[in-house]
Amino acid sequence: MSDNKNSTCNEKVFDNFFKSHSKLLRNYLYYKFGDLDQAEDIVQDAFIKLWNNCANVSIDKAKSYVYTVATNLGISITRHQKVKFKYQDYVTQRKSDINHESPEFIALEKEYMEKLKAAIASLPERQREVFLLSRIDKKTYKEIAELSGVSVKAIEKLMHKALGTLRKTLGNI
Amino acid sequence: MFEDKKDDFFLARWVSGELSEEEFKAFKKHPEYQYYAKIMAGADALDLKTYNVEKELIALKSKRENTTNKKKKGTVIKLLPYVAVAASIAIIFGIFLFGPKDDFATQYGETLTVQLPDGSEMILNAKSKASFDKDNWKNTRLVSLEGEAFFKVTKGSKFTVSTKNGEVSVLGTQFNVQSHNALFEVNCYEGKVSVVNKNYTEILTAGKAYRNYGNTPENWTFTGAEPTWLTNTSSFRSIPLKYVFKELEEQYNIQINSSNIDLTTIYTGTFPNNNKEVALRTVFSTLGMDYTISEDGNTVVLEK
Structure with a gap:
């Protein structure tokens, strides 16, 4: 070769x-x-x-x-199996404290984290993809758009929708 | 949820910090803000199980070895069930009945990888035949060839490919031999190859090619690490159309009816060996020829 x-x-x-x-x-x-x-x-x-x-x-x-x-x-x-997002074992809490990243520290109970993970797992595939690439991998909308071959606007829309869906699923907690 | 904000990227812009100061201030006062802020704080605390890149790369490399080995064996069987059967019959009968001679042949559109006794490799292109004497292999590494094959020769004594058009010998190298009727072509990919026919002796080094067609010998240089047909492409360099058509016929098991065509036209180009439509279109459209395919798909009629 x-x-x-x-x-x-x-x-x-x-x-x-x-x-x-x-x-x-x-x-x-x-x-x-x-x-x-x-x-x-x-x-x-x-x-x-x-x-x-x-x-x-x-x-x-x-x-x-x-x-x-x-x-x-x-x-x-x-193709032959319904996609079930296995989140329990893998999405874990980051070790480093989060205070540095979000100025307003919000105390998050374990219970809330579990609910949030479940809510993310039940997001429609595309919304979940965009949301997690943005939050876990810290990818910009532009980078995500390049990965999935769609426009930046489409990614922004999906991100907006993902947050809305999570808000709805989690309710007032 | 956010009916009062018509902008359907609003939250996305908030996450990426693209809101204007006023927008952000307004949003912070909004009763919904606390919920979204909590979601974001939670999401930013998420992480995945670590990924050990080095370990994965090592695993990949060992898997790669396995699959390439398997693949080599698999190709012979998968592509050529009946040739494999024929070959094993030849071996069995060969040993017990007819003396130790191994014969291999490929059908239309097939290639066949043959492991020679010393570990050298011979890959036969479509519609080609080769044979060698297994018992005498230690003394003479000699393969008889009709058609086209690519050889990867392990180092050792002289290795000879004998064809009707001449002999090619080497010590250890990679080269391609094509011998069809009046056409004889040798491409050397590695090492040194000597080409001998009735009135000609030529030493080829890597990247050099020799061709004899109608008693007109020709030399040229080329680039590429292996013949294109190994990766399912047939390619031609200023060759009479006759041989291009012959290759199409051999790759796709078709008959090309070319009674109105000047078969001595010189052609340079390539076509894929795994897509008949594309191959036919590629060749004939560059020649500016119209063609029709018979109903059974086996005959191609050309009109100029």
Whole structure:
């Protein structure tokens, strides 16, 4: 195979690409299909497919390639089962205190966190995807728009809707 | 919920800190504000189980090894059930009845990977035949070929591919041999290859190619690490149309009725080996030819 410095077949290029993109892809797949273990398996399969096709996929096309392959894999796996978002085991409270991030400290009871997680889990897929990419991965609307191939306005609308849906689900607590 | 705010990005803009000072002040006084602030504070406290990139990469690499090995074995069986059967019959009969000779052949549109006794690899393109003498392999590494094949030769004694058009020998390298009737073409991808025919001897180094067509030898250089047909593309470099049509026929098991066409026209281009419509369209549209496909899909009639 080619040892070209910019070729996807170049071991170093491939490794760096994996290191910089696999985590976000895994999170993205988790938000979309609701299963973290499965998401990690799909990431593996998608990157193996990229490696096997490395001669045909240039490194600047590789990102959209793995996202497409992984999404298709996820769809074919979940086609026959209703997607149930498994949030209990994986979404955990951040270790670092949150005071620095939100100036007005709000005491959050454990009970509230559980309800919030359940509410996020029951969001429509697209709203959940956008909401969690924004909150957990700290992606800007522009970055999220690039990932899902839609306009920034569409992402903003989904984010607005997601907050509205959460507010409605949680009620006045 | 937020009927008094018509802007349907309002909350999104709030989250990303894009509200104007007045907007934000107004929002803070709004009775809904506390609920949204609480949701945001909660959401910002969420995190995922950590992802160990290094560990995942190692897992990926070991999986990659496994699947590529499996894939190599799998290709032979998956693509060619009957050739595999034929091959195993040849081996069994070969050993017990006819002496140790191994024959391999591919049908229309097939490729076949053959592991030679010393670990060298031969990949046969569509409609090609090859044979070698297994018992005598230690003394002479000799493969007879009709058609086209790509060789990855492990280092060792002289390795020879014998064709009607001449012989190609090497010590350890990767090269492609094509021998169809009057056409003989050798591409060297790695190492050194010597090409010998009746009145010609040529040493090819990596990236060099040799062709003899109608007693007109020709040399050129090329780039690429392996023949394009290994990745399901047939490509041609200034070659008479006849051979392009022949390749189309071999890849797709079709007959091309070209009675009105000048088959000596020179063609340079590529077509895919896994999509008939695209392949036909690609070749014929660049030639400015109209074509019709018969109802059973097996015959293509050309009109100029």
